[in-house]
Amino acid sequence: MSGRQGGKAKPLKAAKKTEKDLSEEDVEFKKKQQEEAKKIKEMAAKAGQRGPLLGGGIKKSGKK
Template identity: 55%
Template structure:
């Protein structure tokens, strides 16, 4: 075979960031994502349980 290489060269792999390397902005973003995920999971559990998604509001009576 010839010594030619076709196409792009693959970039070198960079090391993963450790938890100590995260800046406060990234940490806050990840915490917000975890909170959103927990809220979504709780909402799905309520839907499966048959509970109302929205509580309160105007209730209609059967009278006309």
């Protein structure tokens, strides 16, 4: 019996990813995606500050 057989096995290392050359279109596309994500994050932060949009709902009178 070997000493490493029991217990949790170590995961295999993933191969290193090679950096591929990006064309100008790819660079522009990535920039556009980052800008859109930034806008969405800002809009979500603004929406969270205001509070509920619908304040009404069913209103009950004080009478029983």
